[in-house]
Each structure stands twice: as C-alpha cells, then as structure tokens.
Amino acid sequence: MTQTSVKLETYRTGFDALLQEAEATDPQWLTDLRREAWSRFYKLGFPTARRGNEKWKYTSVRPLAAANFDNPVVIGFPENINAADLRLVAPWNDAWTNLVFLDGHFAGYLSNLQNGAGQITVTNLADAIASGNPDVQIQLAKHANIDDDGFTALNTAFLRDGAFVNVPAGHIAAAPVHLIFATTGQLEHAASYPRTLLLAGANSRVTVLESYVSLAQTPYFTNAVTEIVLEDGAQVEHYRLLLESADAFHVGTSRVYQSKDSTISSASFAKGAAMARQDVQVTLDAPGASCSLNGLYMTSGEQHIDNLINIDHAKPYTKSRLFYKGILDGKSKAVFGGTVLVRKDAQKTDAQQTDKNLLLSRQAEVDSKPSLLIYADDVQCAHGATAGHIDKDTLFYMQSRGLDRETASRILIHAFASQIIDTVELEPLRDYLDDLFLTAMPTASLEFGGR
Amino acid sequence: MVQGVDAGGQTLLEVQGLRASVEGLEILKGVDLTVKTGEVHAIMGPNGSGKSTLANVLAGKPDYQVTSGQVLFQGADLLSMEPEIRSRSGIFLAFQYPLELPGVRAWQFLKAAVDAQREHAGEEELSARVFDRMLKEKVELVEIDPELVKRAVNEGFSGGEKKRNEILQMAVLQPKLAILDETDSGLDIDALRIVADGVNKLRNSSNAVVLVTHYQRILNYIAPDHVHVLIDGRIVRSGGPELAHELEERGYDWIKEAVDAGV
Numbered sequence: 161m162t163q164t165s166v167k168l169e170t171y172r173t174g175f176d177a178l179l180q181e182a183e184a185t186d187p188q189w190l191t192d193l194r195r196e197a198w199s200r201f202y203k204l205g206f207p208t209a210r211r212g213n214e215k216w217k218y219t220s221v222r223p224l225a226a227a228n229f230d231n232p233v234v235i236g237f238p239e240n241i242n243a244a245d246l247r248l249v250a251p252w253n254d255a256w257t258n259l260v261f262l263d264g265h266f267a268g269y270l271s272n273l274q275n276g277a278g279q280i281t282v283t284n285l286a287d288a289i290a291s292g293n294p295d296v297q298i299q300l301a302k303h304a305n306i307d308d309d310g311f312t313a314l315n316t317a318f319l320r321d322g323a324f325v326n327v328p329a330g331h332i333a334a335a336p337v338h339l340i341f342a343t344t345g346q347l348e349h350a351a352s353y354p355r356t357l358l359l360a361g362a363n364s365r366v367t368v369l370e371s372y373v374s375l376a377q378t379p380y381f382t383n384a385v386t387e388i389v390l391e392d393g394a395q396v397e398h399y400r401l402l403l404e405s406a407d408a409f410h411v412g413t414s415r416v417y418q419s420k421d422s423t424i425s426s427a428s429f430a431k432g433a434a435m436a437r438q439d440v441q442v443t444l445d446a447p448g449a450s451c452s453l454n455g456l457y458m459t460s461g462e463q464h465i466d467n468l469i470n471i472d473h474a475k476p477y478t479k480s481r482l483f484y485k486g487i488l489d490g491k492s493k494a495v496f497g498g499t500v501l502v503r504k505d506a507q508k509t510d511a512q513q514t515d516k517n518l519l520l521s522r523q524a525e526v527d528s529k530p531s532l533l534i535y536a537d538d539v540q541c542a543h544g545a546t547a548g549h550i551d552k553d554t555l556f557y558m559q560s561r562g563l564d565r566e567t568a569s570r571i572l573i574h575a576f577a578s579q580i581i582d583t584v585e586l587e588p589l590r591d592y593l594d595d596l597f598l599t600a601m602p603t604a605s606l607e608f609g610g611r
Numbered sequence: 612m613v614q615g616v617d618a619g620g621q622t623l624l625e626v627q628g629l630r631a632s633v634e635g636l637e638i639l640k641g642v643d644l645t646v647k648t649g650e651v652h653a654i655m656g657p658n659g660s661g662k663s664t665l666a667n668v669l670a671g672k673p674d675y676q677v678t679s680g681q682v683l684f685q686g687a688d689l690l691s692m693e694p695e696i697r698s699r700s701g702i703f704l705a706f707q708y709p710l711e712l713p714g715v716r717a718w719q720f721l722k723a724a725v726d727a728q729r730e731h732a733g734e735e736e737l738s739a740r741v742f743d744r745m746l747k748e749k750v751e752l753v754e755i756d757p758e759l760v761k762r763a764v765n766e767g768f769s770g771g772e773k774k775r776n777e778i779l780q781m782a783v784l785q786p787k788l789a790i791l792d793e794t795d796s797g798l799d800i801d802a803l804r805i806v807a808d809g810v811n812k813l814r815n816s817s818n819a820v821v822l823v824t825h826y827q828r829i830l831n832y833i834a835p836d837h838v839h840v841l842i843d844g845r846i847v848r849s850g851g852p853e854l855a856h857e858l859e860e861r862g863y864d865w866i867k868e869a870v871d872a873g874v
Contacts, residue, residue, distance in 0.1 A: 552673070557710040559694035560670050560703075561720070561780060562727040571723060575714030575763070 167225055168205060174231025175317055182320075189297055190289060190319075197306045197316035204310035218495040218527045219437060219466040224409045229351040229381040231318060237262055238346045241375065243270055246340060249373040249403065251592040256338045256369075257282050263344055264352030265321050280333050280366075281326035285355055288324040295326055300357055303387040303415040311411045311439075315353045315385040322355030325368060329361035329391065336367040336397075336586060341384065343408070345376020356386040360394035360422070367397040367586060372412070374405035374432070381409045388414070390422035392446070397425055399589060403596075404432035406461070414440045421448035427584055428455040428484075429593055430465055437466040440498075444471070444478035444506075455484035456580040458597060459492035459524075469498035469513075473506040476536075482513035485580050487573060488524035496528040496545065502536050509539040517547040518576050520569075574598050620648035623788050623819050624669075624689075629680035630844075631668045638664040640844035641680070646788065649816040653830055653855060654823045656841035657863045662823045663707060665841065666792040670704035671697050684788070698724075699731035701787030705777040705794050712764035717776075720764050721746060721783050728784060749782040753809035771802040778809040785813070790821045795829035807832030827859035840866055 175198050183191065206225040207216040246252060246260060259282065260270035266284035273282060281288070288296045306313040323339045341354045360366055372382055382404060390396055404410045410433040416424055430436060442451045457465050471480045486494045496515040517526045528545035550569055558568035577597050584590040626644040630637060638661045646652055656662050668675050669682065671694035682689040689697060712720060725745075726736045737745070750757050755775050765773050774794055781789055791810070795803055810833050814820060822833060830838075830852065838855045840848040842863065847870045848854060858866070 551710075554710045554712065556672055556694060557706065558712070558720075560698055560706075561724040561784065562695050562698040562731070563723055564693070564695045564727070567723060567727070571715055571720065572712070575712065575716075579714050 167228055168202060170228050171231065171314070172202065178231065178318060178320075185290065187289065187292070187297070193301055194317050194319070197301075197313045197319075200306045201310055201313035201317055204308070204313060207310055215468060215497070218497070219435075219464065221435075224381065224411075224435060227349075227379065227381070227409070229409075230347070230349055231351055237265070237267055237269075238344050241270070241344060245375055246270065246342060246373070249342070249375060250340050250371045250401070251338070251369075251589055253336075253338070253588045256336045258338045258340065259284060259323050260340045260342065261321065261323075261354060262342055263347055263350065264341070264354055279328050280331055281324065282337055283324050285322040285324045285357065286320060293324070295359055296324060296357060299359060299387065299389055300355075301387075303389060303417050304385045304413055305415075309413065309439075311383055311437075312385055312413050315355060315383045315413070318351075318353040318383075319355050320353065322357070324357050325366065326359045327361055327364040327366045327394075329364060331361065331364050333364075333366035336369060338369045338371065340371045340373060341382065343374045343376060343380050343382065343405070345374070345378045345380075349379060351381040351383060354382065354384040356384070358386070358388045358396070360388070360390045360396050362391040363393040364391070365395045367399075369399040369401070369586070369589065371401040371403065372410060372432075373401075373403045374408060377405050377407060379407040379409070379434075380405075382411070384410075384412045386412070386414045388416045388424065390416070390418045390424060390449075392420040392422060394419070394422045396423070397585060399426070399584065399586065400428040400438075402428070402430035402432055402436055402438065404436070406432065406434060406463075408433045410436040412436075412438045414438070416440070416442040416451065418442065418444050418446070418449040418451065420446035422446075423450050423452075425452040425583075425585075426454070427580065428453070428467075429580075429597070430455070430457040431459075431596065433463065433465070435464045437468070439468045441470045442472065442480065443474055444480065445474045447475055447477040449475070450479035450481075452481040453483070454580050454583045456486075456577055456597065457484070457494060458487040458489075458577070459494060460489035461492060462490065463492040464495075465493075466495040467497070468495075471498070471500045471511065471513075473500065473502045473509040473511060475503075476505060476507045476509070478506060479510040480512070482511075482530075483580070484515045485576060486515070486517040486526065487520065487577060488517060488526065489520040491521070491523040491525075493525045494527070496526070496530065499531045499533050500541065500543065502532070502534040502539050502541065504535040506536050507538045509536060509541065511539070511541045513543040515545040516576075517545075518573065519547060519549050520573075620650065620816060622647050623685060624821075625683040626669075627681050627683075629665075629668070629682060630678045631664060631675045632678055633664065633675050637678070638675075638844055639668065642841070642844070642846055644839065644846065646819050646821060648787075648819055650837065651814070651820045651822065651833060651835045653835040653838045654821060654841055654846075655825070655827070655838060655855065655858055658825065660841045661844040662825075662841055663792055666704055666790045666821075666823050669697075669790055670694060670702060695727065696731070698784070698786075699728045703781050703784055703786030703789045705774075705781060705789065705791040707793040707796065709765050709773040709777055711766045711768070713766055715764050717760045717762065717764050718743075718746065721780065724780070724784060746783065749779060752812055753778045753782050754805050755779050770797040771799065774798055774806055775802065775809075778806050782809065782813055785818075787818045788821065789813070789818070790823065792823045793825065794822070795824055795826060803829060804832060827855045830855050842867055842870060
C-alpha cells in the first residue's frame with residue numbers, strides 16, 4: 161500500500177506541473193474536472209487483483225504501476241517523422257479524414273482535415289476546448305465515469321488532446337474519420353492520454369477508426385479514453401486497432417451511450433502491446449438501440465490481453481451482439497470478461513455474447529468468463545465461450561488432400577480470423593487487416609493437440 | 612521389388628503382412644493385398660473387422676501404429692511417407708465421416724491442394740482462371756450443386772452432400788488410387804447413384820479404386836473386379852463379384868464359421 165502511494169507521488173508531481181502549465185489556457189470547468197479526476201485517481205490508485213475485484217481478477221497491473229511512467233511535457237514534434245513513417249505502422253487512405261496525434265498531441269502537419277465536409281466537426285480536442293465549444297463542455301467526461309475507474313480518472317486528470325468529432329443531426333459524414341495515435345519514442349518511458357469524443361446527432365451517420373500505433377520499440381504507456389454518444393437513429397461504424405509496440409502498456413476505455421433506434425457496429429483488432437486492457441461499456445438507453453461488437457485479438461510470446469465488455473440493456477427492445485475471437489501463441493494469455501446486464505424494464509432484450517479462442521501452443525492460456533445478469537423475464541439471451549487447439553483429425557483430413565501441416569494450420573487460422581475481419585465494411589481497412597493478421601501467422605511454435 | 616505387369620495392368624499397391632494397432636489394440640493382423648491399375652477392389656466385412664483401419668493406415672492417419680509388414684505404392688515405401696506426400700503421390704481417401712473446415716472456402720482449399728500436388732510433380736501452379744475452369748468442369752462431372760463450392764468445406768453440409776463433396780475432391784485431385792471408406796453409408800439411392808456415377812466417370816486404365824464397404828449395394832453401381840472379405844483383421848476370402856452376391860444372400864456368419872472350421 162505504501163509502495164503504491166510512493167509510486168503515485170511521481171504522478172502527483174507530473175499533475176502539479178501540468179496544472180501549472182495548463183492553467184493559463186484551460187477553461188475553469190476543465191481545471192475543475194482535472195482536479196476532481198486527480199483526487200479520484202489518487203484515492204483509487206491503480207486497480208489491484210485483490211479478492212472481490214472481479215474486473216481485475218485475471219490481470220495484474222503491478223508491472224504497469226511499477227514502471228512509473230513519466231508524464232508528458234510538450235516539447236514539440238520530432239522533425240524526422242513524416243507521413244511515410246505512419247503508413248508503415250497504420251492503415252492510411254488519402255480519401256479518409258486523417259487526424260494524427262504524436263505522443264498524445266495533435267500533429268496538424270501530418271493530418272488532412274480537408275475531407276471533413278460542411279457542418280461536420282472533425283478537429284483536435286485541444287482546439288475544440290480552446291474555442292469554447294459548448295458540446296465539448298456538456299459531453300466530455302459525462303459518459304466515461306471517473307468515480308470508480310482509476311484509469312479513466314487518470315486519463316481525465318492528464319487530458320491534453322485527442323479528437324472531437326461532431327456530426328449534426330441528419331448529416332452523413334462522407335469520409336471515414338481516422339484517428340491515429342502514435343507513440344514516437346522521443347519521450348522515453350512516457351505515458352500518453354489520448355481522449356476522443358464522438359457525438360453522432362439524430363439520424364446522422366459516421367465511420368470512425370481509432371488506431372493506436374508505435375514508431376518506436378520502447379516501453380511506454382497509452383491510457384486512452386473514448387466517449388461515443390448516439391442520438392436517436394444515429395448510425396456509427398467504429399473500428400479500433402491496437403497495434404502498440406511489443407513493450408507497451410495499453411489501457412483503452414470506451415464508453416458508448418445510445419438513444420432510441422441508434423446503431424453502432426464496432427470491430428476491435430488487437431495485436432500489439434505487452435499488456436493490453438480494453439474496457440468497453442455500451443449503454444442501450446432507449447428502445448430500438450442496438451450494438452454489434454466484434455473483436456479479434458492475436459497474441460504471442462508473453463503478451464497479455466484483457467477484454468472487458470459490459471453491455472447495459474437499460475430499456476426494452478434493445479439488441480446486442482458480441483462476437484470476439486482470439487488466437488494465442490507462445491506463453492501469451494487472454495482474458496475475456498464482462499456482463500450483459502438486462503434490467504428489469506428491458507423486456508424483449510435480444511443479446512448474444514460469444515468468445516472463441518484458438519490456442520496454438522500448450523502454454524497459451526485463456527480465462528474467458530462472459531456472463532449474463534438478467535432481471536427481465538421476456539428476453540432472448542445466449543452466451544458462450546470456447547477455447548481449443550487445432551483439431552488433429554481436421555489436420556489429417558487436410559493432409560490427406562496434400563497440404564502439409566503448416567499450410568493446413570495457416571488455412572485454418574486464416575479462416576478463424578476471417579470470420580471477424582470479414583465483418584469490416586470499410587474495404588481498404590479490411591484489406592489492411594487481411595494482410596496484418598493473415599500474412600503474419602505464427603508458425604514457430606505450432607503445436608497440435610487432440611480434441 | 613518386382614513391378615508386375617499382367618492382364619490387370621501395372622501393380623499400384625502391394626500390401627504385405629500388414630499389422631496395425633490403435634492404442635495398443637491390434638486391429639490389422641496380417642493383411643495382404645495387391646491392386647493393379649484398371650482394377651476395382653471391394654473390401655467387405657462386418658463392423659469392427661478392420662476395414663476402416665486399413666483405409667486409414669494406407670492414408671497415413673497418425674492414430675494408428677503399424678507394427679509390421681510393408682506397403683509399396685508404385686514401388687515406393689508408402690508407410691514412410693507423411694500423409695500429404697501420399698496424397699500428392701496419388702493416394703486419395705474418401706472419408707467415412709468427412710470433416711468440416713469452418714470458414715475455409717472450398718475454392719481456396721482445393722486450389723491449395725492442387726497447387727501442392729503440382730509442386731510435388733515439379734509443375735507450375737495453376738492460374739486462378741485455369742483452376743476455376745477446371746473446378747467448374749469437375750462440378751458438372753460429379754453433378755454436385757455449384758453452390759456447395761462457394762461455401763466453407765463441408766460446413767453445415769448434409770451427410771449426402773459431404774460424401775458428394777469427397778467425390779468432387781477426388782475428381783479435382785485425380786488420384787491413381789482412390790480408397791472409398793464406406794462412401795455408400797448414409798446415402799439414399801439417388802445420392803448413391805450420383806456418387807457411383809462420379810466414381811465410374813473417374814475410372815480409367817491407369818488408376819484403381821478400393822471400395823471399403825459393409826454392404827453389397829454400392830457394388831451394383833460400381834462393378835468390382837475383386838472382392839475381399841476382411842474378418843478380424845485378416846483377409847479370409849478373395850474372389851470375383853460373385854462373392855459379394857453370396858455375402859449379400861448369406862451374410863458374414865457362414866464365412867466366419869468356415870474360417871473357424873479351417874475350410
């Protein structure tokens with residue numbers, strides 16, 4: 161306990177410096193928010209895997225807390241980084257609206273905002289705050305709760321920049337909005353706190369892609385928070401790519417709030433980071449709201465990935481589809497948890513949650529514990545989790561058609577991953593993911609188990 | 612070894628004194644079998660006699676341990692080959708229970724299989740266009756629903772569709788020796804006719820077929836040259852097509868009794 165407090169002192173030092181520096185530019189509401197968030201974080205600290213803390217039961221953040229990452233200072237952008245570097249580590253399409261953030265700060269010189277058309281706001285959050293945008297003040301931190309979540313509190317305390325996307329009622333965003341959060345490595349051992357606020361007005365449509373990438377192979381910490389608000393009838397297509405470096409820590413918190421007849425279809429793809437936690441919560445707060453959440457994670461070595469996905473069916477006639485898949489090699493470990501909560505009034509809820517894992521080695525491990533909590537009586541809910549090795553009889557069948565075990569395994573793994581990749585409607589992204597996940601198949605430690 | 616050539620054609624397969632076990636239990640207790648090009652052999656026997664084991668051992672299923680004997684395929688030691696090498700060399704096993712390959716497109720699977728076979732033979736990969744044309748021809752030849760080829764291999768197929776799909780794979784791979792393991796089981800008469808027609812269309816003077824079956828029914832559609840009766844891991848009788856008819860009429864018990872009596 162005392163040790164943890166000592167660790168938090170370096171965050172306090174960083175926070176004090178930040179407050180001093182930002183005071184001149186921050187509006188009062190933001191200063192207040194920061195202070196409140198900081199005091200919450202200081203009280204909560206980093207979560208521990210203590211008994212009763214189900215949310216962190218299988219994931220230890222001790223290495224992250226012990227790493228004691230420095231808090232970022234603005235030192236300007238490294239001059240040697242250009243668009244070509246980003247294209248090597250992130251999907252890129254000139255037809256998209258691309259916002260690039262380096263170490264948490266907006267890099268206008270690498271971004272192209274010209275595709276953001278008409279009344280649709282696509283900008284960096286710092287500018288939106290500075291310009292006094294009322295929507296930002298109203299919505300920011302209203303959906304990502306700092307009260308019981310240390311990482312969200314920490315992100316909010318250190319909030320500097322990120323993306324603000326506001327699609328007014330009835331508007332359709334012509335170009336997908338791509339937010340690239342890249343770590344450059346120029347700040348050694350640093351944390352960054354990207355923040356995204358997406359407001360989709362009534363009957364609007366927008367596609368947003370968040371990419372978390374690295375230009376350096378150093379340890380760092382990304383603590384990202386995204387808030388997405390869908391008004392009545394809004395349709396959001398959302399993608400999240402976690403492609404951090406192999407030594408990185410990543411905690412991503414996404415909070416989605418949905419009004420009547422709104423729809424979000426989201427797909428998450430995770431491949432990087434030494435330790436990654438993706439915490440998603442969707443609140444279906446009016447009839448007709450529906451969400452489809454797909455995910456694919458692939459780990460190797462000693463990677464650890466934790467997906468916590470909670471869906472709150474708060475009102476009747478809401479629908480959720482959750483389908484995640486994992487491919488685990490080496491000694492890597494995956495945790496999948498979360499609850500589909502069906503409240504008492506949420507009759508006619510239709511919910512499915514599925515997590516399937518393919519283990520490529522004997523040492524890989526999965527703790528998959530999706531759960532249902534149902535207080536209504538007229539609902540359709542199903543959930544399931546599986547984990548298995550490549551079936552040896554299936555392999556023999558393929559061998560008997562002339563394919564060697566490695567080729568057969570690749571084809572099976574490819575097919576396993578394709579089921580999620582094929583849900584991506586954005587074609588250039590689908591192609592990118594196809595290459596990313598399918599040409600980089602693990603082969604070194606393929607092991608074959610029985611049924 | 613001797614490459615025999617007689618009226619039946621060239622020797623394709625020579626099984627000599629083959630013994631095999633699964634989990635320590637001996638199933639095959641000394642099987643001898645010679646198959647020449649142009650021939651159709653039927654291996655018949657009651658349940659548990661070792662028919663499927665023989666088929667699987669020839670295809671190289673790793674669950675089985677060969678304890679003695681040898682198998683020559685075109686003069687080469689078959690038992691030392693990995694299953695995929697056996698396939699590329701021209702052996703095809705139509706499975707009794709074909710496996711489902713979730714999400715694996717039939718087109719992609721068969722293209723990979725053909726490419727592997729061609730590479731083994733020192734030939735170039737087929738272009739997608741040429742392969743596509745070839746596949747279409749085979750689909751017509753074996754009278755399979757073209758929609759099945761667009762789906763994942765065997766995923767959600769009916770039993771009959773799976774069996775037909777095996778024959779399609781056989782048509783695409785054009786094996787020298789096709790081993791059909793209980794391909795007739797679970798098929799209605801129309802499906803059986805279609806499957807048998809497919810096999811008959813693929814037969815020629817340079818390949819051979821081994822039919823493993825419990826029932827004589829399929830032999831009405833695919834006429835065997837030789838019929839062997841396998842009981843308790845040994846071939847106890849060999850004869851012509853008339854032996855199959857005799858089994859159909861009298862069952863297997865009389866042969867068991869005859870064997871036990873040393874007749």
